[in-house]
Amino acid sequence: DKIRNIERATKEKLVIILDLPGPKLRIGKLPADKLEIKQGKVYTLGIKGDIPISREILNALSVKENIKLSDGKLELKPIKKNKESIIAKATNSYTLLSEQSINQNGLRYPSEYPTKNDVKAIRFGLKNKLNTFALSFISNAKDVEKVRKIAGKDSVLISKIERREGVDNFKEIVDASDIVMIARGDLGLNMDISNVPKLQEKFIVEAHQLRKPVIVATQVLESMVNSSIPTRAEADDVFTAVEEGTDALMLSEETAIGNYPVRSVKTLIHLIDTFKGEVMRKSDYAIRSEDDALAEAAVKLADSTDIRNLIIMTIDGASAFRLSRYFDSGIRLFALTPRFETFKKLMFGRSIEPFLYKDLNKGMESVKGYLRKKFKTRKSILVSGAFGKAGSTTKIEILDL
Numbered sequence: 001d002k003i004r005n006i007e008r009a010t011k012e013k014l015v016i017i018l019d020l021p022g023p024k025l026r027i028g029k030l031p032a033d034k035l036e037i038k039q040g041k042v043y044t045l046g047i048k049g050d051i052p053i054s055r056e057i058l059n060a061l062s063v064k065e066n067i068k069l070s071d072g073k074l075e076l077k078p079i080k081k082n083k084e085s086i087i088a089k090a091t092n093s094y095t096l097l098s099e100q101s102i103n104q105n106g107l108r109y110p111s112e113y114p115t116k117n118d119v120k121a122i123r124f125g126l127k128n129k130l131n132t133f134a135l136s137f138i139s140n141a142k143d144v145e146k147v148r149k150i151a152g153k154d155s156v157l158i159s160k161i162e163r164r165e166g167v168d169n170f171k172e173i174v175d176a177s178d179i180v181m182i183a184r185g186d187l188g189l190n191m192d193i194s195n196v197p198k199l200q201e202k203f204i205v206e207a208h209q210l211r212k213p214v215i216v217a218t219q220v221l222e223s224m225v226n227s228s229i230p231t232r233a234e235a236d237d238v239f240t241a242v243e244e245g246t247d248a249l250m251l252s253e254e255t256a257i258g259n260y261p262v263r264s265v266k267t268l269i270h271l272i273d274t275f276k277g278e279v280m281r282k283s284d285y286a287i288r289s290e291d292d293a294l295a296e297a298a299v300k301l302a303d304s305t306d307i308r309n310l311i312i313m314t315i316d317g318a319s320a321f322r323l324s325r326y327f328d329s330g331i332r333l334f335a336l337t338p339r340f341e342t343f344k345k346l347m348f349g350r351s352i353e354p355f356l357y358k359d360l361n362k363g364m365e366s367v368k369g370y371l372r373k374k375f376k377t378r379k380s381i382l383v384s385g386a387f388g389k390a391g392s393t394t395k396i397e398i399l400d401l
Contacts, residue, residue, distance in 0.1 A: 013356075015132055015344050017158065018125040020118045020147075022136025023111035024186075026099045027069065028052030033098045037074055037090045045076070046085030057102060060109045061086055070100040072189050103189040106164055113143040114150070122151050132156040132344060134181065139165035141176035148176075154341045158215065161203065162186035170203060171210070178345050180207050181250070185218035197240075204244045211321045213247035213348040220249050221268060225258040230267055238268065242275040245325065247350040276351075295322040298383050298396050302331055305379075309334065309371055311364075311399065313384035317342045317349070323383065324350045334371070334380075336363045368401045377401065 007014045027045075035050065037043070043050045045067070046058055053061075061067060063078040067088055074096060076088035114122070114135075122133060131154060135147055138159045147157060159166075159173050162183040166173060174180050182203055188196050200216060207214045220238065221230045241249055249272065254264040298310060312320045312335045320335040333352045337343050338360075346354035357363025371377050382399045 013343075013347065013354075015156075015347055016130050017132050017134050018121060018130050019134040020114065020121050020136055022118065022138075022160075023109070023113060023115055024137060025057055025102050025107075025109060027096075027102050028054070029098045030096065035096045037092075037094045037096050039090050039093045042079065042087060042089050043076065044085045044087055049085050051096070053102065056109070058084075058086060060107055061104055062106075065105045066091065068103045068189050069096060070094065071185060072103075101189075103186070105189075105191050107190060108164060111137075113137075113139065114147050118147070119150060122147065126151065131341075132158070134158040134160055135177075136160050136183075137163050137166070137186070138173055139163065140169045141172040144173060144176040156341055156344050160186075160217075163190045167191070167199065171206060174207050174210050174212050177212065179213050179215065179348055181215040181217050183217050185252075200241070201244050204246055208245060208321070208325045211318045213321060213324075213345070213350070214245075215248045215250050215348065216241045216246045217250035218252060220251055221254050221264050224254050224260050224264045224267065228260050228263060230271075235271060238271045239275045242272055243279045245350070247324070248348050291319065291322060294396060295319065295383070296326070298323065298381055299326045299331070301396060301398075302381055305381075305398070307377075307379050307381050307398065308332060309375065309377060309380040311336065311367055311371075311380050311382045313337075313360075313382070314342065314346075315339065317345050319383060320346055320352050320354075321349055324352050332375075334367055336367060338363075368399075372401050 003014060003016055029052065045051045045053050047055060063081050063086065067076040067078060069076070074094040075091045077091055078086055078088045080087050125131065125133065131151060133147065133151060133155060135144065135157060138144060138161070144157055144159055148155060151157070156178045158179040158181050159177040160181045160183040161167060161170060163186065182200050184196055184200065204214050221234050223231045223234060238249065249268060251264055251268060255261040258264060302308065302310060308331055310323060310331060310333050312323060312333060314320045314335050314337050317337065320333060323333055334355065335346050335352050336355045336357055337346065338358055340356060343354050343356040346352050355363060355367055357366065371380055378401050380399045380401055382397050384395050
């Protein structure tokens with residue numbers, strides 16, 4: 001209710017994302033709810049171990065890779081394993097709490113999807129008119145389809161890539177989803193962290209080829225949980241994500257528990273706006289269809305005429321996302337759609353300003369007036385398709401405002 005009141009007061013359209021917990025692996029309950037782990041000391045993980053874990057987790061763990069607990073803050077080096085437990089030595093000291101996470105590079109753990117808690121959360125969301133969901137620990141397209149069946153065909157599903165199976169089945173997951181999120185935190189716990197930067201670059205390109213927006217998340221400005229300014233390394237990380245073409249960057253702890261939540265948001269916006277003006281437009285996307293060729297032609301027309309505003313008529317958002325991949329700080333994309341679900345998806349698109357309308361003519365006049373008033377411009381480029389037919393781009397024209 002508070003968010004909706006802010007939305008009404010500011011007249012800003014906001015998308016509330018309900019983050020589903022998914023099948024995150026956790027240890028059991030510890031005596032006194034915590035255990036002081038000492039570096040170099042040996043501990044038993046098992047049904048009745050020093051660190052209680054389920055038999056399913058025990059069976060999935062290997063002695064070949066370190067065991068990571070509490071999102072990687074504690075590591076245990078396995079020594080040996082039997083049917084009842086795994087014995088491991090602590091590589092660092094740490095205060096471990098009940099039900100904290102447990103993981104391992106390459107861990108493959110068969111699990112129910114969606115979980116009972118996920119289904120409960122989805123129903124809560126729908127009851128409260130929320131239908132944008134972030135799906136945690138997705139393994140394949142079937143996981144996405146199961147959630148879609150419960151949430152409804154008009155739901156907006158954001159699939160988080162954070163486990164080995166998600167990496168292996170990336171393209172089918174993206175194809176079944178509306179948006180994809182590269183969740184670098186858990187991804188870095190499921191595989192060697194040195195693989196994550198290259199996967200980020202690869203996934204951004206592949207998602208854009210499938211006309212889907214990408215969110216890069218986790219530890220974006222993490223130092224700002226306690227510091228009023230980001231580190232130089234964090235600024236460089238943001239630059240890399242912007243240069244690679246990400247549509248959005250997400251803050252987590254910075255705004256959830258940090259001491260500088262508003263400053264963190266303002267800092268990230270400043271970095272993105274600065275870097276967008278410095279990166280070159282991406283041109284390494286293959287033209288795969290007539291629609292791709294028309295989108296590229298629209299961008300070239302804008303360059304040759306110096307018209308900086310493109311108006312896009314779109315049903316499912318495909319044409320807008322097709323154009324946004326040619327990102328350039330000097331070209332503004334205004335997307336008109338009659339579908340609220342498409343409008344929400346467009347809000348995640350890079351360089352896209354979406355407009356929701358029910359009537360085609362009224363919507364067009366509204367955007368024309370907006371461009372005349374805000375940018376003092378008299379011309380725009382209109383990109384449209386066979387209206388009512390999703391996914392098509394058939395016409396480009398210079399529009400007199």
